[in-house]
Each structure stands twice: as C-alpha cells, then as structure tokens.
Amino acid sequence: MTQLETAMAILMKVFDTYAAGEGKPDTLTKAEAKTLLQKELPGLLKAAKNQAEVEKLLKDLDFNGDSEIDFSEFVVLVAGLTCACHDRLAKK
Incomplete structure (x- = not known):
C-alpha cells in the first residue's frame, strides 16, 4: 500500500x-x-486550557446532533487538526 493508503x-x-x-x-x-x-491525541488534551474546551470540542463534532460521533464526524476532527498542524509547521 502507498503511504496515503496506509494512513x-x-x-x-x-x-x-x-x-x-x-x-x-x-x-x-x-x-x-x-x-x-x-x-x-494526548497533546490536544494537554493544549486545552480546561475540560470545558474538550467537552465543547466533542459537542461540536456531533454535527447531526445524535449524541454520537460517526466516522464522517471523526474525519472532520482529524482533517481539521491536520490542517492546523500543517499551518503551524509551515509558519516555522
């Protein structure tokens, strides 16, 4: 498999x-x-200023409001975090 397929x-x-x-x-x-x-993602939790931020993140991920996170919602989180990391590294 390619690197992207593996990822x-x-x-x-x-x-x-x-x-x-x-x-x-x-x-x-x-x-x-x-x-x-x-x-x-332990670094994400360490970067959070308080537990309320983590709760808000989980709530915001639930786009359809069913109190669960499906794979599509999970991928949005990972993609967003990946973009943020890429942007941060590009600025260094």
Whole structure:
C-alpha cells in the first residue's frame, strides 16, 4: 500500500477500535471519544486550557446532533487538526 493508503487504513482502524467499546459499533459514544482523544491525541488534551474546551470540542463534532460521533464526524476532527498542524509547521 502507498503511504496515503496506509494512513487511511490506520485512521479507519483507530476509529473502529474505539467505536467497538460500547454502544453502536460504527459510532463513538462520548466516553469512547474521550478515551480516543486521551490515548491517540494526548497533546490536544494537554493544549486545552480546561475540560470545558474538550467537552465543547466533542459537542461540536456531533454535527447531526445524535449524541454520537460517526466516522464522517471523526474525519472532520482529524482533517481539521491536520490542517492546523500543517499551518503551524509551515509558519516555522
């Protein structure tokens, strides 16, 4: 597989691993999303000024308002964070 295909496969695997914990197997509950953030994006949580920011991020990710994060909503988070990191690195 190419590097991009590998990255896509890893992204899907990470989502599926955490989504399988509780609730529906194809969505993240709030608890699953928090665990994913803690384990896979610890720098994001450290950068948050307080827990309320993390709660707001999780709420804002739920675009359709079903109290769960589906794969499309998850990809928006990852893409947004990737863009922010790319922009920050480009400025250095």
